[in-house]
Amino acid sequence: MAGINPFVVDVSGGNLVLVIVVALIALGALAMAWMFRQEVLAAGEGTDNMKNIAQAVQEGANAYLQRQFRTLGIFAAIAFFLLLALPADDAAVRIGRSIFFLVGAGFSATVGYLGMSLAVKANLRVAAAAETEGRDPAMNIGFRTGAMVGMLTVGLGLFGASVVVMLFKDHAPHVLEGFGFGAALLAMFMRVGGGIFTKAADVGADLVGKVENNIPEDDPRNAATIADNVGDNVGDCAGMAADLFESYAVTLVAALILGSQAFGDKGLVYPLLIPAIGALTAVAGVYLCKPRPGENGLTTINRAFYISAGIAAVASVVLSFVYLPGSFADFTNVTGTDMGGASGSPRLIASTAVVIGIVMAAGILALTGYFTGTEYRPVKDVGKTSLTGAATVILSGLSVGFESAVYTTLVIGAAVFGAFLLGGATLTVSLFAVALAGCGLLTTVGVIVAMDTFGPVSDNAQGIAEMSGDVSEHGAQILTELDAVGNTTKAITKGIAIATAVLAATALFGSYSTSVGEALAKANPARDEYALLNFNVFNPAVLVGMLLGSAVVFLFSGLAINAVGRAAGAVVFEVRRQFREIPGIMEGTGRPEYGKVVDIVTKDSLRELVTPGLLAVLAPVAVGFGLGVTALAGFLGGAISTGTLMAVFLANSGGAWDNAKKLVEDGNHGGKGSEAHAATVIGDTVGDPFKDTAGPAINPLIKVMNLVSLLIASAVVSMGVGKDQNDTLRIVIAIVAVAIIAVAVYISKQREVAIGSDDDAVPAAPVPVADPAGETRERAFVPDAGPATPVDPVEDPDATRQFQPPAH
Template sequence: MITIIQLVSIAIALLAFGMAFWLYTWVKAQPAGNSKVEHIGSYIQRGANTFLRREYTILACFTGIVALAILLFIPTPIWNGALDNVIMAVSFLAGAAFSALAGKVGIQVATIANRKAATASQTGIKFAFLAGFRGGAVMGMAVVGTSLLGVTLVLMITNDATAILGFSFGASSLALFAKAGGGIFTKTADISADLVGKVELGIPEDDPRNPAVIADNVGDNVGDVAGMGADLFDSNVASMAAALVMGISLDAGTSTKNVSTVFCFAALGLLASIIGVGTAKMGKSDNPNHALNSSTYVTTTLYIVFTALATQLLGISWRLWTAAIIGLGVGTIIGIASDYFTNDEKHPVHHVAKASKNGPAFTILGGASYGFLSVFPSMAGIAAAALAAYLVCDPLGPGYAMFGISMAAVGMLSIVGMIISNDAYGPIVDNARGLVEMANLGDKALAITDSLDSAGNTVKAVTKGFAIAAAGLTVIALLGAFMTEVNEAAEALGMGEQFLSGFDIMNPYVFFGLLVGAAIPAVFSAMLILGVDRNAQRMIAEIHRQFKTIKGLKEGVEGVVPEYDRCIDIATVGALKELIPAGLMAIIATLLVGFIGGVQAIGGFLAGNIVSGLLLALFMSNSGGLWDNTKKYIESGNFGGRGSDAHKAAVVGDTVGDPFKDTAGPSINTQITVVSLVSSLMSTVFLTTSLF
């Protein structure tokens, strides 16, 4: 049965590619804009591709070095047998390559869709919405199709659970640096453009006089399209990898029922997303929020029905189905919680906007407080999902409780194709709004793109909360995969069948790892935010230089154009300089803890890293989203509107929140996944080689 389901998975992945190609050709066939739209759009496209090319060149060198290290030492030193090491190194490179390809596809279509959406906004909201959404859906279909195809092929070719972890490590490594690099780039430009443009000069957000405005639009693509796509590609692959490692161990060569279940549920999730994407359109209400939500509801409903039918027809345990649906339901609840704390129609944003009248200190205090409050429902939801899935599947037998948690993660990520489509829609329509303003396409087009952008901001907050929650369940499942890998290695070395059954925090090795692991996300976040800080200061100095030395720029004299490329270059060089150290720090810390305290210390390290990382990621994502929408709420005419004291205070809050929500916060997800995978891949080494 497993071969048939794997072939069906490949067929559905190819169907997703076909859907992506159709969506791409539809977007490309939409009417082109006027010469100004096309000219500015080409600036954005060229800047995004230049950054991606330079980033991928650096990451190619990094992945090459890591692949060589894997070839020599993982899973065992190469002189003990070369074949497994070769398989692992090739799987790692394949994971990195597939992730890079998905990011490139997303950038390619997003930088076309933004122009099409801007042009369509002159005639009405329906086609402008479709251009933005279908452009984002190309990314959704490409990312999930690629991840499903990659994992299926790796297992079919190697029949090795550890090779799947290698593939996942490749995807996670590239995602970690792509998200960090893209986040540093985009927030460098965003902060610089806002502080000089809005606060100092009082000019609009996308005023073409601002030298950082093109870099800001480029950043939306490299950070929120390529970066977030890589992040969710990584989470999707990691959830499947963790479930498959445990499923293969449970099947123990006597059956394939658990591995078949993982592939079946993942493939049906992609099929439901394909259909859901096809149903997305504007209704009579002309409400983009309603259109985005309705397609998500269609996808979720179809997934529940499809998996229930498969469970009945294929004899899958209903307990495993229940675990998957628990994950899906909790993901939805966490998205709703994130929406409450960040939506500009809800009380928290209104409260912080009102407080902003009294200065930026109150903006920061209010946003930080609501950010911390927002952590509880999401953390409690993740905990409840893990506990419920554990208890539901525990009666199935030894090992099934942790497998149930991994199935909850698979269930939560089942509709990730739709989630990525919604998420990528956000930066596309944000760019479209900028193009409308810079090209002077009129008040009607600006009002339409403002409406689309507002929906994009709301849905981005929901998808970020969803991504963090999915990462939370995934890394709990990866902790189970780590225990499975250690126990299999211990059994092979004659140390007993159940070497690890849990981690006692009163064990000094576990407690040592727990404290170190809890500190890593804070240090990681600080390094990324300081990177944005240093880079933004360089760009602000460049903006000031241009306004001082280019005659007529500040006054908007006809024909006077800023040196946009200088700002793009500053953001690019700074981001590439800052992206490697933070990721390396997390990986090196994992290796040091493992070599000092062994597998017990690594268990504590992962537990501390997961709890601390999820808390910080949720806090930064939601507080940043709240500050962003507070600014937009005031700009829409509330509490004095643009240029008021409340507006200036809200811009300061948004400036603090930018690296929170778009650089450090989302990158922590991937950092947790990377250290979890490093731990699993190094499990045999940590088991046999540690200082104590």
């Protein structure tokens, strides 16, 4: 790093024009998002039954997100003022960082909310199209819905970053820290809250409905079905959309911070150009997603991904050779930045790093598809174990998760280390190459988000079809196929989201080390022992930090899974009570109280998201101020490494259990209603909080902790060794942070496991699937002509009844 002046950059002339072009491409992506939205809304909505069910789901999802945003607004306001208090180069940077923190949080919320709002309108359109038009139109509607969210993600991420670069130029990296932090913090809260909501409802519905009463998954006699469908939207649509947006934003932030250090002004522009190419190729990928006759839906979607990724790779290489100089010596002439003896070709380093990121995305797509797809051996083996009971299903699923975590981590590690080696002996260039690998992965985000959103939309479409009873056997089979495809695409996108998180966190880790080095040089330049940071792994401070970072990942995962267990227990008691006390539910003459279940999971999810959020933000503060910058470096390293393995393990084991259940439901090993089916349902309920709550939430967790560490680095150094050294204040800050975490965890652990009396502990007696006529119920949901009646959660703070679904 010697000789590098990190922020001697001048974004003007041709470079400024290019940034403006990127902003225009971002606006074009937003226009495409609007166009895809209009295409979806133009499709037919189906029968009145379908409309009324979908309306109930829409109202429940809107009510939940309104309450969630009210809660998160408090955290955002506190973080805004804390960012204002942190040191910065000047007042304009400090204010800009805080303002763009709110912009990043707002964009993350916007992506989540708009994605959810279209998904809850698309689900009944997919169901209607499957019945009246066939598989291909239904699949097209689902994928167009995802494409809208994908283009919104790309457009807002690029637009926010390019505006910061245009406004703040050489100070843009510092301001972008706030932008990325806002996106990551809100996404983490939405991921945890939405994940608890959706999986508590799902687990509760499955245990009482499928296992105890032997009724179908989306049977309207189950009071948790509406909450389950609402959860798909607030968790898998709103939560995952926000998660992928913050991955996009934070990767850009890391690349721009390191790019300005490595390549001067071109390093501040080049990372914007690569995702801009991705925005264009994503449109191509969406339009290329057209099924061929007799082709599996997953094959169609994968082909669109691979073609768009290939186009992006070629275009990125061409851009690198056109835009970047041929050698590092040329940077001195072009930018005035001394590259400190860096060697090699910037064109070759940058283009190879980007291609590494794209290839890694393709590799993870294939690897995750293998471990979670119904057509491959791992899931088939899990399905076979259902013949010997739930215990062996759980054991085999855990085995799949553990094994797949190793291979996925090897792929990610190879990509990170391969990109790092490209920089040779120059650390800053090597770290920038890692960030560029992340930018390469960003070129696929538009299609990846489309793949992810396709999952919950197809899942909800199947639920609406089953609840309404207005879809024929042929249409139901189409929706079952699309649902299975959606399960796999969700698992794949979780794997790629994890890879994005690791690349972004690694790049941010590099930014942290350089920021600490600069802060040490400013704080006390006379002390030579601080010239080189002692981040050696055998340093006890680093080792202790690594242990603490790993421990936070475990604690965070445990809190999230335990929260789902508590809320699901409450759902189980409530659904049992309704089966027992409300006459005529199983005969279809009584209507379950759906709103009560929605209220239970809403309250629990919003209450439970606070503790994991405080842990993510305050743990780095406690370690940094309490143990110093060296221990904090180890903390980040431990969190990244353990978080990678844990996230992949949780996501893939859960995905394998889910698709093993689908395999049995398709008629294998005894089919629905068999003991094997009950065993896979139990495995799936274990896997639900793994794959949809704790696993995906680890992605924003490690990025939030890295961003918090980056933001506090200079303050930690200044209080520890600089002219503002104040050991007393430093220790007080650490103790307060630890105390807040301890109190939050203690309060969380004191909550009741479930809501109910001792009498509720006795499960309702199993009721046969058949109705009095001797036929399986398919039309249990017979709604009123009138619409659902929402209750504004703002006017009703207790929200004891957020909405009233249509009556029988």
